Amino acid sequence: MTNVKPIVLRKGRGSxxxxxxxxxxxxxxxxxxxxxxxSYNMSWREAWNALTDAGVWRHPAVLLRFLLGEAFARAHGxxxxxxxxxxxxxxxNVRLPRVLTALMVGINLAFSGSIFQAVTRxxxxxxxxxxxxxxxxxxxxxxxxxxxxxxxxxxxxxMAGGTLAFxxxxxxxxxRGTSPVRLVLGGVIVGAIxxxxxxxxxxxxxxxxxxxxxxxxxxxxxxxxDWRQVRMILPWTIITVVLGLSASRNLDVLLLGxxxxxxxxxxxxxxRFLLAAVAIMAAGSSVAVAGLVGFVGLIVxxxxxxxxxxxxxxxxxxxxxxxxALMTSxxxxxxxxxxxxxxxxxxxxxxxxxxxxxYLMRQRREIGKP
Amino acid sequence: MSExxxxxxxxxxxxxxxxxxxxxxxxxxxxxxxxxxxKITALIGANGSGKSTLLKALARxxxxxSGRVIxxxxxxxxxxxxxxxxxxxxxxxxxxxxxDLTVEELIYHGRYPHRGLFESLTPEDHAAVxxxxxxxxxxxxxxxxxxxxxxxxxxxxxxxxxxxxxxxxLLLDEPxxxxxxxHQFDVMDLILRLNRERGKTIVLVVxxxxxxxxxxxxxxxLHSGRIVAFGPPARVLTVDILREVFEVExxxxxxxxxxxxxxxxxxxxxxx
Numbered sequence: 001m002t003n004v005k006p007i008v009l010r011k012g013r014g015s016x017x018x019x020x021x022x023x024x025x026x027x028x029x030x031x032x033x034x035x036x037x038x039s040y041n042m043s044w045r046e047a048w049n050a051l052t053d054a055g056v057w058r059h060p061a062v063l064l065r066f067l068l069g070e071a072f073a074r075a076h077g078x079x080x081x082x083x084x085x086x087x088x089x090x091x092x093n094v095r096l097p098r099v100l101t102a103l104m105v106g107i108n109l110a111f112s113g114s115i116f117q118a119v120t121r122x123x124x125x126x127x128x129x130x131x132x133x134x135x136x137x138x139x140x141x142x143x144x145x146x147x148x149x150x151x152x153x154x155x156x157x158x159m160a161g162g163t164l165a166f167x168x169x170x171x172x173x174x175x176r177g178t179s180p181v182r183l184v185l186g187g188v189i190v191g192a193i194x195x196x197x198x199x200x201x202x203x204x205x206x207x208x209x210x211x212x213x214x215x216x217x218x219x220x221x222x223x224x225x226d227w228r229q230v231r232m233i234l235p236w237t238i239i240t241v242v243l244g245l246s247a248s249r250n251l252d253v254l255l256l257g258x259x260x261x262x263x264x265x266x267x268x269x270x271x272r273f274l275l276a277a278v279a280i281m282a283a284g285s286s287v288a289v290a291g292l293v294g295f296v297g298l299i300v301x302x303x304x305x306x307x308x309x310x311x312x313x314x315x316x317x318x319x320x321x322x323x324x325a326l327m328t329s330x331x332x333x334x335x336x337x338x339x340x341x342x343x344x345x346x347x348x349x350x351x352x353x354x355x356x357x358x359y360l361m362r363q364r365r366e367i368g369k370p
Numbered sequence: 371m372s373e374x375x376x377x378x379x380x381x382x383x384x385x386x387x388x389x390x391x392x393x394x395x396x397x398x399x400x401x402x403x404x405x406x407x408x409k410i411t412a413l414i415g416a417n418g419s420g421k422s423t424l425l426k427a428l429a430r431x432x433x434x435x436s437g438r439v440i441x442x443x444x445x446x447x448x449x450x451x452x453x454x455x456x457x458x459x460x461x462x463x464x465x466x467x468x469x470d471l472t473v474e475e476l477i478y479h480g481r482y483p484h485r486g487l488f489e490s491l492t493p494e495d496h497a498a499v500x501x502x503x504x505x506x507x508x509x510x511x512x513x514x515x516x517x518x519x520x521x522x523x524x525x526x527x528x529x530x531x532x533x534x535x536x537x538x539x540l541l542l543d544e545p546x547x548x549x550x551x552x553h554q555f556d557v558m559d560l561i562l563r564l565n566r567e568r569g570k571t572i573v574l575v576v577x578x579x580x581x582x583x584x585x586x587x588x589x590x591x592l593h594s595g596r597i598v599a600f601g602p603p604a605r606v607l608t609v610d611i612l613r614e615v616f617e618v619e620x621x622x623x624x625x626x627x628x629x630x631x632x633x634x635x636x637x638x639x640x641x642x
Contacts, residue, residue, distance in 0.1 A: 246488060253482055257466045259431060264535065265455025265483030310468040311475065 015307045016314060023321035027103065030328035035095040037336050042087050050091035055084050066092055066227055094226065099328055101225040102345070104237040105290045106300070106327030108282040110319035111244045113297025114304075115279035118251040118312065119272050124184050124360075126297035127162070127283035128353075131190030133294070135165020136280075136287040138194040138201075141214055145205045155232055159284035165190050166280055220293030220346020222331050229289040236285035241320065243278045248312035251275065255310065293327075293346045295353020300326055302360065326352075378443045381405040381428060381458075381539055381571065386437035388420070388427050396435065397423045399595045405539075410565050410572040412582040414606075415592035416616050421575045422463070422543050424592070428573065429460035429541050441539070455483035459532035460541040465524070469517030473527045476516065477502050480534030498534045505568075506530040506560055522553025529560060540564065542574040546581060554578075558585050579633040583607055591615045603631060613639045 036047035056062050062082055065073040084092075109127065116125040116132075127133045139161025143150050150157070172186035173179075198218055205211040216223060250271055253261045261268050286293065304318035327345075330352065334345040382405070388398040397420045405411050405428070413421040426432040428439055430446045439446045446454060459480075467476060480502065481495045503509045506526045516524060525545060532540055545561070546554040562585055564570045576582045582589055582603065589606040591599040593615045599606045604624075612620045617639045623632040 249482070249485075250487075253479055255468050255471075256479065259462055260465070262431060262451070263429065263455065263460045263462075263532075264479065265452035267451050309470045311471070 016318060019304065019307050019318050020321045023325035026325040027321075027328050030325075030332040031096075031099045033332045033336065034099050034328070035091045037339070038095065039340060040087075040090055046087055047091060050085065050088045051096065053084065053088045053092075055082050055088060056092060066097075067230070069227060069231065097227045097230050098222055098225045098331070101229045101233060101289055102222055102327045102331040103324040104230070104233045105222070105286040105293065106296060106323035106325070107237055107320055108233065108240055108286040108323075109293065109296040109327070110300035110304075110323030111240050111316060112279040112282040112286075114301040114312070114315055114319055115244060115247075115251065115275050115282075116297070117301055118254050119275050119279065120183055121255065121257070122179075122183055123302070124298070126295070126301075127279065128292070128294040128297060129184050129187045131165045131169045131187040131194065132162040132280055132283050133287050133292050134191040134194035134198075135168075136162035136284045137218060137292045138198050139164075140217065140288060141198050141201045144214055144217075145201050145210060148210070155236060155285045155288040158288040159281055162280040162284040162287070163277070165194065166276060216344055217291035219344040220291040220349065221334075221342075221344035222290050223335075223342050223344065225289065233285050233289045236281055240278060240282040240285075241316075244282075244316050245313070247275060247278070248316055251312040291344075291346060294350050295356065296323065296326055296330075296349055299349075299353060299356050302356075379407045379538075380440075380442065381407075381573070382440045383424070383428060384437050384440065386424070386427055386439070387435040388423050388432060389435055390423075390432075397595055398427070400437065401595070401597050402437075403590055403597060403600070405571065405573055406588065407538075407571045408565075408569055409587040410561070410574070410585055411588045411590065412586035413573070413575045413590050413592060414577075414579065414582050414615070418594075419592040419615070420595045421590075421592050425460070425541055425543055425573065425575050429458055430454060431460065452483040455535060455537070457537055458539040458541065459535045459537040461528055461532050461543065461545060463543045463547060465528055467516050470515045472513050472515050473508050473519070473523075473530075474499070474503070474512040476527055477508075477512075477530050477534045480531040483535060498536050502530040502533040505533060505563065507556075520553070522549050522556055525549060525553070525557055526560065529557065533564065537570070539571045539573070542572070544575050544577060547577060554581065561585065579607060579612075580631075583631040583633065607631070607633055 032044055032047055032051075035051060036042050036044050042050070056066075059082055061073075061078045062084075065078055112132075113126040116127060116130060117123055119125075120130075136158035139157040140154055143154055143157045169183065169186035169190050172189055173182040175182065195218075202211055202214060205214065250266065253264055253266055254268070254271065254275075256264075258268050261271075283297070300319055300323045301315065304315055304322050308314040308318045326349075330348040331345040334343040334348045337343065383401065383403045385400050385402055386398055387396050387400050389396040401424070403424075413424060415421045423432065427434055430439065433447075441449070441454070441457060449457075477499050478491075478495070481491070481498060484495065485491070503512055506529060508523070508526055508530055511519070511523065516527065519527065529542070529545065542561070545557050549557060558581060561572055561574070565572050574586075576586075586603060588601065589599070589603055590597050591606050591611055598614060599611045607622060609620055609622060612618060612633065616635075619636045619639050621634045621636055623634060
C-alpha cells in the first residue's frame with residue numbers, strides 16, 4: 001500500500017524542483033543583466049564582483065546602512081561608510097534595490113492572486129482584475145497629489161483603497177453568491193471608475209514632476225526604485241508569505257466549496273474575510289512601490305498550478321519563486337529593450353497578460369460559462 | 371437537565387421552521403423530529419417536500435427561522451464550528467473539488483476540525499485516515515486524482531472524508547442518486563457497515579423507496595414541509611401513506627425474505 005506513494009510524490013517534487021531551479025536561474029540572469037547593463041555599462045564579471053564585494057558583505061554596518069537607510073544609520077551611530085568602488089556603489093545604491101523590489105512585488109502579486117483565486121473560487125481572480133489594484137492606485141494618487149505630506153503612509157492608503165474597491169466589487173457582483181464572470185465584470189466597472197478618477201486627479205496636480213511620477217504609477221513601473229521601496233514593501237512581503245503559507249490548509253478546504261468547508265468546521269465567512277485581507281495587503285503594498293502592474297497575479301498562479309498542482313502549500317511555495325522570476329525578467333526586459341529609454345514594466349506584463357488571457361480562454365472553454 | 375451530554379444522546383429537531391427566502395412560505399413548517407442514536411434513519415418524500423432542507427438544518431447548514439436543533443443535549447447553534455464538525459458530518463449531493471486532488475489528500479481534509487492552525491498531523495490523524503481508506507475500500511487507489519475516479523468511487527471518497535472526521539452522526543443527502551446499481555450497493559453497504567460496525571448514527575435523504583426499505587431502521591415521510599409518518603419501514607411504506615406522500619398508487623410486495631420488501635409504483639394517484 002505504500003509502494004505507490006513515492007512514485008506519485010516524486011513526480012510532484014520533481015516538477016517543483018524543476019520550477020524552483022528554472023525560476024532561480026531566471027532571477028539570477030535577470031539580476032545580473034539588471035546590475036551590469038545601463039547608462040554606466042559594466043561587464044557581467046564586474047557586476048558579479050560588485051554584487052559580491054567583500055567591502056559590503058564583510059561589514060554588517062555597510063550592509064545595514066544600505067538596507068535601513070542613511071538617516072537610520074546616522075541616528076543609531078553606525079560605523080562610518082567604507083570607501084567603495086564606483087561600480088559597487090552604482091550596483092548597491094541603484095541597481096540592486098530595483099531587483100529586490102521587483103522580486104518582492106513578484107511574490108506579493110503571485111500570493112495575492114493565488115489567495116484571491118481560492119477565496120472567490122474563481123480562476124480568473126487576481127488583484128488587477130478584481131479592481132483591488134485600481135482602488136489601491138487611486139488611494140495612492142489621492143495621497144500623492146492632494147496630501148503629499150502623508151507620503152510614508154502610502155502602503156496603508158493603498159491597502160485601504162484596495163479594501164474599499166474589493167468590497168464594492170463584491171457588492172456589485174453579489175446576487176445570491178457570485179460567479180466568476182460577475183466578479184470580473186464588477187472588477188471592470190470599479191477599475192474603469194477608479195481609472196477615470198485617477199486621470200482626473202492628474203489635472204489637480206500643480207507640479208509637472210508629480211504628474212510624471214503619477215503617470216508612471218498608473219502603468220506600473222519600477223523606474224527609480226531604490227532602498228526606500230525595499231524598506232516599504234519588505235515587511236509586508238514577510239507577513240504575506242508567513243500568513244499565506246500558514247493558511248494553505250484553509251485555502252485548500254475553501255476549494256471544497258462553502259458548504260463542505262462549513263461541514264468541516266471552518267468559520268467560512270471569517271476565513272474568507274481574513275484571507276482576502278492578506279491578499280489585499282499583498283496587492284496594496286506592491287501597488288505602493290510599483291504602481292499598477294497588471295496580470296502577474298493571474299499568470300503566475302496559473303503557470304505554477306499547472307506544474308505542481310492546486311494544493312496550496314505547493315502552489316504558494318512555487319509562487320514564491322515563479323513570481324520573482326516573472327517580475328525580475330519583465331523588469332529587465334522593460335528597462336533594457338529600448339535603452340536608454342525605459343519602458344514601464346507594467347506594459348510588458350500587460351502584453352504578456354493579454355496573450356495569456358487569450359490562451360486561457362482558448363484552452364478552457366468552460367471559462368465564462370455561467 | 372439539558373446540559374448533560376452523555377446522558378441524553380440523540381439529535382432532535384424542535385418545532386423547526388425553515389425557509390430560504392422571506393418572500394416565500396417556509397419549506398419546513400414547525401416540525402419536530404427525533405433521530406435515534408445508533409440507528410439508520412431515512413427521510414423520504416417527493417421533490418420539494420423539504421427533506422434536504424430538514425437535513426441541512428440538522429447539520430446547522432441552514433439557520434432555522436424558529437425552533438432549535440439539540441445534539442447530545444446541546445443546542446447546535448451554541449456549538450463552536452469545529453466542535454460541531456467533530457460530532458457531526460454532513461455530505462451533500464453534489465461535490466466540487468480540484469481535479470488533481472488525490473483520494474488520500476481529500477480524506478486528510480476530514481481531519482480539519484481536529485487540527486489547530488499550526489498543528490501538524492498526529493498519529494491519531496493518520497490512523498483515522500487509514501481506517502477511512504480501509505472501510506471504504508479505497509486503499510488501492512489512494513493516490514489517484516479525483517478526476518480519474520468513477521462516480522461511485524468519488525462518492526466513496528467523499529464518504530471516507532466524512533468518516534475521517536470521525537463524527538458520531540453522519541448525515542447524507544441522496545448519496546446514491548447519480549450512481550449505477552452496483553455502486554449504489556457499494557455506497558449503501560459502506561453506510562450499513564458504518565452503522566453496524568462503528569455505531570455511527572446515520573441520517574440520509576433517499577429517493578429510492580426500496581433502498582430506504584432495505585437499509586433504514588426508521589423512516590420519516592415528508593409531504594409539503596410536514597412530517598406525515600414516522601416508524602420502521604413496514605409501518606411507513608403503506609399504500610395509503612405513499613399515496614399521500616408521493617401521490618402515486620403503489621403495490622407493496624412483502625414476500626422476498628427478511629429484507630425483501632418492495633414498493634412498486636403503479637400509477638399516478640387520482641386527485642381527491
